[in-house]
Amino acid sequence: xxxxxxxxxxSFWKDVPQGPPDPIxxxxxxxxxxxxxxxxxxxxxxxxDDNSKPWILPSVKKAEDAIYNGKGDHEYxxxxxxxxxxxxxxxxxxxxxxxxxxxxxxxxxxxSGTGALRLGMAFLKRFYPKSNTVLVPxxxxxxxKTIAKDSGLDxxxxxxxxxxxxxxxxxxxxxxxxxxxxxxxxxxxACAHNxxxxxxxxxxxxxxxxxxxxxxxxxxxxxxxxxxxxGNTDHDAYAPRKFVKGGKSILLCQSFAKxxxxxxxxxxxxxxVCDDAAEKDRVMSQVKILARxxxxxxxxxxxxxxxxxLNTPDFxxxxxxxxxxxxxxxxxxxxxxxxxLKTCGSTRDWSHITKQIGMFAFTGLKxxxxxxxxxxxxxxxxxxxxxxxxGLNSKNVNYVAEAIFKVSN
Amino acid sequence: MxxxxxxGHIKLAPPDPIxxxxxxxxxxxxxxxxxxxxxxxxTDEAKPYIFKAVKEAEKRILADPTLNKEYLPMRGLDSFNSLARELLxxxxxxxxxxxxxxxxxxxxxxxxxxxxxxxxxxxVNPPAVYVSxxxxxxxLTIFKKAGCIVxxxxxxxxxxxxxxxxxxxxxLSSAPIGAxxxxxVCAHNxxxxxxxxxxxDQIQNVITxxxxxxxxxxxxxxxxxGDLERDAYVVRKFVNEGSQCLVSQSFAKxxxxxxxxxxxxxxICxxKVTAEHVLSQAEIVVRxxxxxxxxxxxxxASVILADPxxxxxxxxxxxxxxxxxxxxxxxxxxxxxxxxxxxxxxHITSQIGMFSYTGLTSQQCENMINKWHCYMLKNGRISMSxxxxxxxxxxxxxxxxxxxxxxxx
Numbered sequence: 107x108x109x110x111x112x113x114x115x116x117s118f119w120k121d122v123p124q125g126p127p128d129p130i131x132x133x134x135x136x137x138x139x140x141x142x143x144x145x146x147x148x149x150x151x152x153x154x155d156d157n158s159k160p161w162i163l164p165s166v167k168k169a170e171d172a173i174y175n176g177k178g179d180h181e182y183x184x185x186x187x188x189x190x191x192x193x194x195x196x197x198x199x200x201x202x203x204x205x206x207x208x209x210x211x212x213x214x215x216x217x218s219g220t221g222a223l224r225l226g227m228a229f230l231k232r233f234y235p236k237s238n239t240v241l242v243p244x245x246x247x248x249x250x251k252t253i254a255k256d257s258g259l260d261x262x263x264x265x266x267x268x269x270x271x272x273x274x275x276x277x278x279x280x281x282x283x284x285x286x287x288x289x290x291x292x293x294x295x296a297c298a299h300n301x302x303x304x305x306x307x308x309x310x311x312x313x314x315x316x317x318x319x320x321x322x323x324x325x326x327x328x329x330x331x332x333x334x335x336x337g338n339t340d341h342d343a344y345a346p347r348k349f350v351k352g353g354k355s356i357l358l359c360q361s362f363a364k365x366x367x368x369x370x371x372x373x374x375x376x377x378x379v380c381d382d383a384a385e386k387d388r389v390m391s392q393v394k395i396l397a398r399x400x401x402x403x404x405x406x407x408x409x410x411x412x413x414x415x416l417n418t419p420d421f422x423x424x425x426x427x428x429x430x431x432x433x434x435x436x437x438x439x440x441x442x443x444x445x446x447l448k449t450c451g452s453t454r455d456w457s458h459i460t461k462q463i464g465m466f467a468f469t470g471l472k473x474x475x476x477x478x479x480x481x482x483x484x485x486x487x488x489x490x491x492x493x494x495x496x497g498l499n500s501k502n503v504n505y506v507a508e509a510i511f512k513v514s515n
Numbered sequence: 516m517x518x519x520x521x522x523g524h525i526k527l528a529p530p531d532p533i534x535x536x537x538x539x540x541x542x543x544x545x546x547x548x549x550x551x552x553x554x555x556x557x558t559d560e561a562k563p564y565i566f567k568a569v570k571e572a573e574k575r576i577l578a579d580p581t582l583n584k585e586y587l588p589m590r591g592l593d594s595f596n597s598l599a600r601e602l603l604x605x606x607x608x609x610x611x612x613x614x615x616x617x618x619x620x621x622x623x624x625x626x627x628x629x630x631x632x633x634x635x636x637x638x639v640n641p642p643a644v645y646v647s648x649x650x651x652x653x654x655l656t657i658f659k660k661a662g663c664i665v666x667x668x669x670x671x672x673x674x675x676x677x678x679x680x681x682x683x684x685x686x687l688s689s690a691p692i693g694a695x696x697x698x699x700v701c702a703h704n705x706x707x708x709x710x711x712x713x714x715x716d717q718i719q720n721v722i723t724x725x726x727x728x729x730x731x732x733x734x735x736x737x738x739x740x741g742d743l744e745r746d747a748y749v750v751r752k753f754v755n756e757g758s759q760c761l762v763s764q765s766f767a768k769x770x771x772x773x774x775x776x777x778x779x780x781x782x783i784c785x786x787k788v789t790a791e792h793v794l795s796q797a798e799i800v801v802r803x804x805x806x807x808x809x810x811x812x813x814x815x816a817s818v819i820l821a822d823p824x825x826x827x828x829x830x831x832x833x834x835x836x837x838x839x840x841x842x843x844x845x846x847x848x849x850x851x852x853x854x855x856x857x858x859x860x861x862h863i864t865s866q867i868g869m870f871s872y873t874g875l876t877s878q879q880c881e882n883m884i885n886k887w888h889c890y891m892l893k894n895g896r897i898s899m900s901x902x903x904x905x906x907x908x909x910x911x912x913x914x915x916x917x918x919x920x921x922x923x924x
Contacts, residue, residue: 119759119784122638125795128589128802135588152585160583174577179563181555182773185534217622217805224804233525249802256803324521355521369586370810381520391528398531399653399660400804402625406774407811 137486145484146502148493151300151465152369153334153432156499161432163367165425169414172421178410185394185402187215187375188409194416195375199329199343199360203350205379212390213377214397215404218369219330219361220249222376226326226357227257228396229378230291240291240326241283243267245490247300250293250328264292267302272458272470274304283317291324296358297342298331298464301492305335305463311345315352325349330361335464337433339365339426355379362412364465365429373408436465439498443467446507454514467493475513483509532652532892540890548888549906549913551897554704554869555773556738556836559903564836566771568829572818576811584810589798591620591779592813598820599779603733603747603764610754614787617794619801620808623778624734624765625653631730631761631780632661633800634793635695641728642691647671647683649894651704654697654732668696671706676862676874680714687721695728700762701746702735702868705896709739709867715749719756729753729760737769739868741837743830754783766816768869769833775812840869843902850911856918871897879917887913 133149147158155161186192192213200206216222227240240254243266254261264286265278283292299305306314318325327346333339349356360375362368376393380386397403415421440460447456459467471479471491479485485506487493498506530538536552550561558564576582590596596618600611610616621627635641644663646654647670658665668690669682687696698718703709710718722729731750737743750762765778780797784790801807819825844864851860863871875883875895883889889910891897902910 119639119782119789119793122789122792122796124792125799128798160585162583166584170577174573179565180569180772180774181563182767184538185531217809220802220806221804233522249806252803363586368584370584370807372805372807372809378522380522385520385522385525388525388527389522391530392525394531395528398534398625399656400626400629401622401776402653403534403774403776405622405776405809405812408809 133486133488136480140484140486142484144505146486146497146506148485148487148497148506151364151494151496153364153367153465153496154499156435158497158499158502161367163425163428165415165421165428166366166368166411168421168424169411169418172414172418173410180406183215183403183406183409185397186213186390187404188406188413190417191215191373191409191413192375194413195360195362196377198339198416199332199358199375199377200347200350201340201343203347205350209383210380210386211377212380212386212393213375214390214393215409216359216374216376217401217404218363218372218374219328219359220253221372221404222359222361222374223250223253223328224257224400225376225393225396226359227254227259229393230324230326230357231258232396233392234291234324236289237287237291240293241286242293243279243295243299245301246293246295247328266299267304267468269470272304272468273461274306274310276306276310280313280317283314283321283323286321286323289322289324291326292318293326293328294345296327296329296332296345298335298466300330300464301466301488301490302468303462303464303466304468306345308344311348315348315354318349318354319352325354325356327356327358329358331364331464332360333365333426333429334433337430339429350379355381362408366412366415366425368408368411371408371411372405373412436495439495439503440467442500442503443495443498443507446504447511449504450508450511452511452515465494465496467495469493469510471510471514478513479509483512485509536890536892539884543888543890545888547906547909549890549901549910551889551891551901551910554768554898554900556768556771556869556900557903559839559905561901561903564771566829566832568819568825568832569770569772569815571825572815575818576814582814587620587807587810587813589801589807590618590794591808592810592817594821595620595777595813595817596779598817599764599766600781602743602820603736603750603762603781604754605744605747605751608751608754610783615784615790617782617784617790617797619780619794619797620813621763621778621780621801622805622808623767623776624732624763625657626776626808627763627765627778627780628654628657628732629661629804630797630800631763631782632658632663634782634797635761636662637800638793638796639693639728641693641695644695644697644730645686645690646697647699647703649705650697650699663695670703671708671872673874676708676872678708678710678714680710680717684717684721687718687727688725690725690727692726693728695730696722697730697732698749700731700733700736700750702739702870704734704868705870705892705894706872707866707868707870708862708872715752719753723758729758731760731762733762734765735768735868736764737830737833738837741834741841743833759783759785766812770816770819770829772812772815775815776809777812777816840899843899843907844871846904846907847899847902847911850908851914854911854915856911856915858918869898869900871899873897873914875914875917876921878921882917882921883913887916889913
C-alpha cells in the first residue's frame with residue numbers, strides 16, 4: 107500500500123511557533139557565529155584558563171584515569187543515584203553539622219544544579235501546601251523563574267540588589283522577608299550570587315537566620331559555587347550550615363558543574379534536612395517518585411568522578427588546590443579589569459567589581475551599552491550588564507576595559 | 516525556637532514495582548536466588564556485559580586532547596544526534612536528507628519520552644495518548660505527569676498469549692483525530708509479543724486513515740533480533756511512507772550504556788522550517804528540567820557510530836548477546852517440556868527481546884518469589900537475561916512448582 111499520496115495536507119506541527127532563543131545560552135551561540143578575531147565571550151558561566159580554554163581539573167583527570175583502569179561498569183544507578191557520591195556530596199556541603207551523623211539528610215543525585223532545582227520545586231509544589239509561591243532575589247538567575255513556573259509554582263521577588271551602590275540592599279531584603287507571610291519558601295544563593303556577585307556577609311547571614319527562625323520561612327538554598335567563590339569550601343558553605351546547625355530544615359541544590367569543571371556531565375545533588383532518619387526515608391521515597399518519570403535514574407559518569415575525587419585523599423587534596431586556582435584567577439581578573447579602567451582614565455567608581463564574588467560581576471552597564479559592546483566591540487554578555495569574569499584573561503582584559511570605558515562614558 | 520515539622524505529614528511512598536524488585540533481590544541472601552526483574556543484560560555468568568567497543572571508545576575519549584567537559588547545547592551533541600538519527604532511520608532516509616527530522620539528545624529512553632510528552636502537551640495538546648495494555652509501567656506515569664489524558668488500546672490477549680489485533684484496531688479506529696498512539700518498535704515490553712508485518716500494515720492503515728499521531732518507543736534496536744536494520748523496519752516504513760511522528764530512542768540496552776543515560780527524541784515533521792520550530796520548543800522543555808544533557812554517554816555512542824570498524828565490532832557483540840537471549844528461550848522451553856509442565860509454553864520462544872510474558876498469575880508469581888527466590892514482576896514478566904545455563908533448570912522447576920500448586924484461572 108502506498109501512503110505517499112496520503113501524506114497529510116496539513117502538518118501536525120504547523121502551528122508550533124519558533125521558541126524564543128534562551129537569553130543566556132543564546133549569547134554563546136551569537137559569540138560562536140562571530141568571526142572577529144578580537145571577540146570576547148563574557149556570556150555563559152563556564153570557567154576558562156588564561157588562554158581562554160576550558161580547563162579540565164588535574165584532580166578530575168586523575169579520577170578519570172583511575173575510573174577507566176578500574177573495574178566499574180555502566181549499570182543503572184538506583185533512582186536516587188550513586189550512593190558514594192551522595193554521601194560525599196552531603197559531607198562536602200554540610201561538613202560537621204550534626205544532621206549528617208544523625209543520618210537525617212535525604213540526598214538525591216540530580217542533573218546538576220538545574221535538575222536539583224527542578225526536583226526541589228516539584229517537591230515543594232506537591233508537599234508544601236502552605237505556599238504556592240517561591241520568593242526569589244531581585245535579580246536572580248533567569249532559569250529559577252522558568253523552573254518554578256514549570257513546576258507549578260508562582261514566583262515573587264524580594265529586594266536584593268542595590269543599583270545605587272552595586273551592592274546589597276540588606277535592609278530592603280530584611281523588610282521584604284519580614285512582610286512576607288510566615289512559612290514562605292525563600293530561594294537563597296548560598297554564595298557567589300548569580301548574576302550580581304553580591305553576597306551577604308557572615309554576620310548578615312546570622313541576622314537572616316534569626317528572621318527565618320522567627321517567620322518560619324523555608325530556606326531553599328542554591329549552591330552552585332562552593333569553593334569556587336572564595337577558594338575555600340567551608341567559607342562558601344557558611345550560610346546553609348548556619349541554618350542547619352540552628353535546627354532549620356533546609357532544601358539544598360548543589361552543582362558540581364563549576365567547582366569540578368564537570369559542566370557537561372550534569373552532576374549535582376538535591377538534599378533535604380529532615381527531623382529524623384524515619385522522616386528522611388519517607389521524604390526520600392517521595393523524591394524518587396518525582397525523579398522516575400523525569401529520567402528514571404541519573405547519569406553515572408559525573409557521579410563516579412566526583413566521588414572518586416572526594417573519597418581519595420590525594421585527589422581530594424589536588425581538588426582543593428584546583429578550586430583555589432580557579433577562584434584566584436577570577437579574583438585577579440577582577441582587579442585587573444578595574445586597574446584597566448583606571449588606566450583608561452575612567453573616574454567612575456568600579457570598586458563593586460572587586461567587591462563582588464564569584465564568576466559574575468554586575469557591571470551596572472545598561473542594555474543598550476551591552477548591545478554596543480556586542481555590535482561594535484564583539485564583546486558578548488547578557489543584557490542585564492552581567493559579565494563572566496572567566497572570559498577575561500591577561501591578553502584581553504585591557505581591550506575589554508577600553509571598550510567598557512568607551513560605551514559607559 | 517521550636518521549629519514546626521515542615522515535612523512531618525509526608526507518607527512513605529510505595530516502592531517502584533520494577534526497581535523495587537531489584538532491591539528485594541539484592542537484600543535476599545539465598546544461594547539459588549535468580550533475578551528475573553530489571554531489564555539489564557547479564558552474561559551467562561550473571562554479570563553485566565561491558566561492550567569492548569564501548570571500552571575502546573572510552574579509551575579514545577580519554578586520550579583526545581581536543582575534548583573537554585563544556586556544556587552541551589540544549590539539543591545535545593550534534594555528532595551524536597546525526598549518527599543516532601541515521602542509525603534509526605537508515606542512511607538513505609529522505610526525511611533526514613530533507614532536514615525535517617528534529618533530533619534532541621535526551622536522558623535515555625525515559626528522558627526522551629518525558630520531553631516528548633511535555634512537548635506534545637504544550638504544543639499539540641492531543642485529545643488523548645493511547646498506550647498498549649499492558650505496557651511498560653513508566654509510560655503511563657510519564658504521560659500523566661506531563662498532563663496528558665492517557666487511554667489504553669487492547670494488545671495482549673491472555674487466551675492466545677498473542678496480540679488482540681481486532682481489539683487494537685477497533686480502539687484505534689474510534690480514537691479521536693490527533694490522538695497520539697504509543698507503539699513499541701520491537702521487543703514489546705512487557706509481553707515480548709510483536710505484531711507481524713501484516714498486522715503492522717493494518718495498524719499503519721488505521722493510523723493514517725484516522726489521522727492519529729504515531730509515537731514510537733525504540734529501546735531494543737539490534738537487541739531484539741540481533742539485526743539493527745531489521746529491528747528498525749517498522750519505524751522506517753512509517754517514516755518513508757510519509758508519517759509525521761515521534762520516536763524515543765534509547766542506547767541503554769544495545770550499547771550497554773544503561774547508567775550513562777543516552778538516548779534521543781526524534782520528531783519527524785513535514786518540512787525543514789517546522790522541524791526547526793519544533794526543535795526550539797523541545798529545547799525549552801529541556802532547559803527547565805535540566806538545562807542540557809550529559810556528555811559522557813553521547814561521546815561514547817558518537818565515537819562508535821562514527822567509526823565504521825568500531826561500529827562493525829559493536830554489531831558483532833550486539834548479535835552475540837541477542838543470540839544468548841534467544842538461546843535461553845530455547846533452553847527454558849526445553850526444560851519446561853522435559854518437566855511436562857502443563858500448558859502450552861511455546862510463547863517463550865515465539866516472543867522476542869529481553870522480556871517474556873509468561874502468563875503466570877500474580878499468585879504464581881508470588882510463589883516464584885517467596886518459595887523459589889526467583890524475582891519477577893507480579894504481572895508475569897520475566898527478564899530472559901536473568902536466565903543462564905546454570906539456573907535455567909532451576910527456573911523451570913520453579914515454574915512447574917508454581918503452576919502445579921496455584922492453578923491458573
